[in-house]
Amino acid sequence: MSLLHTTRHAGLVPASIVPRELRPVRVRNDGPRNKSGVTMGIVLGLFLAAPAAADSGLPPAALANTQLRDPALEAKAQALMVTLRCVVCQGQSIADSDADLAGDMRAMVRQRILAGETPASIRRWMVERYGDYVTYDPPLSAVTAPLWIAPILLLAIGGWLARGSFKRRRRA
Amino acid sequence: MKTGLLWLPFLAFALLFGVVAYGLRAPADRLIHSKMVGKDLPAFSLPAIIKTKPGLDTAAFKQGKPRLLNVFASWCIPCIAEAPQLMRLKAMGVPIDAVAIRDTGPAIQGFLSRNGDPYERIGDDKISQVQLSLGSSGVPETFVIDGQGKIVLQHIGDIREEDIPELLAALQGAK
Numbered sequence: 214m215s216l217l218h219t220t221r222h223a224g225l226v227p228a229s230i231v232p233r234e235l236r237p238v239r240v241r242n243d244g245p246r247n248k249s250g251v252t253m254g255i256v257l258g259l260f261l262a263a264p265a266a267a268d269s270g271l272p273p274a275a276l277a278n279t280q281l282r283d284p285a286l287e288a289k290a291q292a293l294m295v296t297l298r299c300v301v302c303q304g305q306s307i308a309d310s311d312a313d314l315a316g317d318m319r320a321m322v323r324q325r326i327l328a329g330e331t332p333a334s335i336r337r338w339m340v341e342r343y344g345d346y347v348t349y350d351p352p353l354s355a356v357t358a359p360l361w362i363a364p365i366l367l368l369a370i371g372g373w374l375a376r377g378s379f380k381r382r383r384r385a
Numbered sequence: 386m387k388t389g390l391l392w393l394p395f396l397a398f399a400l401l402f403g404v405v406a407y408g409l410r411a412p413a414d415r416l417i418h419s420k421m422v423g424k425d426l427p428a429f430s431l432p433a434i435i436k437t438k439p440g441l442d443t444a445a446f447k448q449g450k451p452r453l454l455n456v457f458a459s460w461c462i463p464c465i466a467e468a469p470q471l472m473r474l475k476a477m478g479v480p481i482d483a484v485a486i487r488d489t490g491p492a493i494q495g496f497l498s499r500n501g502d503p504y505e506r507i508g509d510d511k512i513s514q515v516q517l518s519l520g521s522s523g524v525p526e527t528f529v530i531d532g533q534g535k536i537v538l539q540h541i542g543d544i545r546e547e548d549i550p551e552l553l554a555a556l557q558g559a560k
Contacts, residue, residue, distance in 0.1 A: 318517065
């Protein structure tokens with residue numbers, strides 16, 4: 214999960230935040246200050262401090278981490294899940310992510326595949342809610358058109374340049 | 386003609402440089418804005434999570450008065466931060482309902498007794514189904530719903546003092 218710039222949203226908070234306090238364990242106060250005791254305390258504190266929770270304590274949804282019984286349906290679900298973006302981690306597909314919401318998205322995908330819905334319709338449902346951002350297989354639109362057109366355009370320019378230089382060579 | 390062509394690669398480079406420089410300077414917006422804003426609230430019906438409060442369904446948002454729909458959880462730290470602001474909104478007479486994400490009754494009870502209880506209804510969304518259908522990507526998020534059940538505004542992250550006027554304006558405009 215990538216560390217993002219805002220912590221206003223629990224969806225964007227990494228699972229473990231820096232422990233709130235590293236209070237050293239009380240050391241016996243005999244004689245000169247026991248330096249190694251303080252160090253020990255800090256080390257102990259590091260181990261004991263509980264990370265602030267940014268994930269729920271509930272177990273994952275029924276189909277989040279369980280494959281469908283029918284291998285053909287599971288393959289269908291898997292193919293869809295690797296092309297849907299986890300909206301919490303944002304750099305991972307829901308098939309890869311450990312985030313709670315990604316688990317719930319996997320459960321939803323498997324549930325719907327099991328109910329007979331097509332992957333295309335499930336993707337459409339997600340895009341309707343989260344926009345093209347949620348799919349790693351973006352549809353052709355005004356925004357994505359340059360991605361498709363640019364290589365063709367560059368290839369054409371390259372061909373034109375090559376033709377020019379071959380012509381010159383022939384003349385020489 | 387030929388000297389003009391000679392500049393072409395440089396111009397292309399300058400253009401690319403400009404695009405990259407702009408991309409570096411513009412702050413990245415990592416928030417995922419729901420595409421459901423402006424559309425009707427998706428139909429849902431969630432059971433109650435605590436005994437003292439009813440659950441939540443779409444019909445609650447079609448009573449002719451705008452309401453807030455708060456997506457929250459007892460395990461969410463920014464939700465604690467926004468609790469006083471929700472209490473303020475409640476005191477101003479704003480009706481607030483909630484969807485509790487991946488939570489349990491006792492945990493919600495504890496959260497409400499610690500941080501105040503601004504909610505009229507709380508729906509129990511154990512596997513984030515309603516959250517997903519709202520296009521919400523985390524907790525807390527707050528949606529302004531008009532009297533006919535249309536989503537007017539999505540506020541992502543905790544509500545801070547400076548966010549109150551925007552929410553009030555949206556509620557006012559949604560009448």
